[in-house]
Amino acid sequence: MTTNQTDVWTPAVRADVETLWRFHRVDDELRPVDVAVGLGSHDGGVAVYAAELYHRGLFPLVVFTGANAPTTVERFPRGEAVHFRDIAREHGVPGAAIRIETRARTTVENINFTRELLAAEGISPRSVLLISRPYQQRRAQAIAAKLWPDVEILCSGAQQDLATYVDCIGDPDRVVNMLVGDTQRLELQGQSGEIHPQEIPANVRAAYQRLIAAGYTSRLIPARR
Numbered sequence: 001m002t003t004n005q006t007d008v009w010t011p012a013v014r015a016d017v018e019t020l021w022r023f024h025r026v027d028d029e030l031r032p033v034d035v036a037v038g039l040g041s042h043d044g045g046v047a048v049y050a051a052e053l054y055h056r057g058l059f060p061l062v063v064f065t066g067a068n069a070p071t072t073v074e075r076f077p078r079g080e081a082v083h084f085r086d087i088a089r090e091h092g093v094p095g096a097a098i099r100i101e102t103r104a105r106t107t108v109e110n111i112n113f114t115r116e117l118l119a120a121e122g123i124s125p126r127s128v129l130l131i132s133r134p135y136q137q138r139r140a141q142a143i144a145a146k147l148w149p150d151v152e153i154l155c156s157g158a159q160q161d162l163a164t165y166v167d168c169i170g171d172p173d174r175v176v177n178m179l180v181g182d183t184q185r186l187e188l189q190g191q192s193g194e195i196h197p198q199e200i201p202a203n204v205r206a207a208y209q210r211l212i213a214a215g216y217t218s219r220l221i222p223a224r225r
Contacts, residue, residue, distance in 0.1 A: 004163045005172045013176070013214060016207035020179040021162045023204045024135035024186075026155040033059050033154060034125035035118065038088075039110050039140055040066015040080025042178075043133040045168060047084035049158045050131045051091035059129060062088065063117060065101035065110040071174070071219075107140055108194060111147045127152040134158055134165060135179055139186045142195040176211060181219025183208045188221070 006014060036059040038050045050062050066072075066080030076083040081100040088098060101117050104110040118125065128148065130140050134157030141155045158165070166172050183204070190198040200208075212220070 005166045005170070006163045008172050009176075013211065016211050017176055017179060018162055019204055019207040020183055020211070021135055023201070024138045024179065024182060025157065026137040026141055027159075028154040028156060030056075030058060030129075030154070030156060032057065033127040033129045033152075034061075035059060035123065035127075036062040036129045036131055037110070037114050038062055038064040038084055039107065039130060039132040039136060040064065040072070040076075040084060040104065041133045041136065042069075042072045042075055042174070043169065044076075044083065044087050045158050046131055046133060047087035048091055049156075050084075051088045051093045053129070053131070053156070054088075054093050054097065061097055061099065061123075062093065062131075063099045063101055063114050064088070065104050065114050067103055067105050069105060071178075107136070107143050108147070110140075111144050115148060125151055127154070130155045132157055133178075134160065135182060138198075139182055139189070139195075142186070142198060143189070146195045173216070176216045177219045180208060180211050180216045181221070184220055 009017065036050060036053065038046050047064065054062060064081040064084040068076065068079055072080055079102050081102050085098050085100050089095060099117060101113045104113045128151050130144060130153060132140050137155040137157055141153055144153045166175050169175055186198050187200060189195045
């Protein structure tokens with residue numbers, strides 16, 4: 001019988017993780033854009049997928065953005081953007097087609113600092129493809145839509161199902177904790193005005209709350225007062 005790393009979850013946890021996974025994916029229809037932005041994270045597959053899309057001719061330039069977070073410093077000690085650039089080059093993307101932004105530590109900073117980098121080069125894109133870990137898409141798109149309102153924002157992530165993705169990452173608990181954290185941040189940022197208020201369906205909210213009750217809390221942040 002074939003096994004994968006999601007087999008460590010109970011059926012109830014697996015069902016709740018699938019619910020969050022499906023909710024956070026956007027997967028816009030791919031078409032050519034002016035610039036791609038690869039959002040830094042613990043997932044080096046973002047750079048691999050960016051390289052694939054570059055070779056399909058979907059964009060002439062990709063910006064990888066990200067410094068480090070506690071979840072990435074061991075995996076990418078020179079910074080997320082630096083490592084993502086190296087991965088993309090290993091997959092055939094020429095250096096001239098890559099820019100790196102190495103300061104950002106949050107998704108808001110990813111977008112703001114990338115805008116500044118492009119503006120410094122005189123680049124004013126009309127369309128941008130955000131490439132992220134698959135379940136970061138909804139929040140990333142909401143942030144970019146608020147901060148980059150005059151630009152068409154598309155989102156995509158590696159075309160993998162949950163089980164395949166978890167096997168690639170090699171850490172099932174990390175994936176669940178990150179999903180729970182992204183769900184919380186989506187709601188908190190909507191409440192704070194950083195993004196437009198977000199509607200979280202009842203089934204997604206229930207799955208999120210059950211996963212918190214099950215102990216997947218390491219990526220939660222204190223609510224703002």
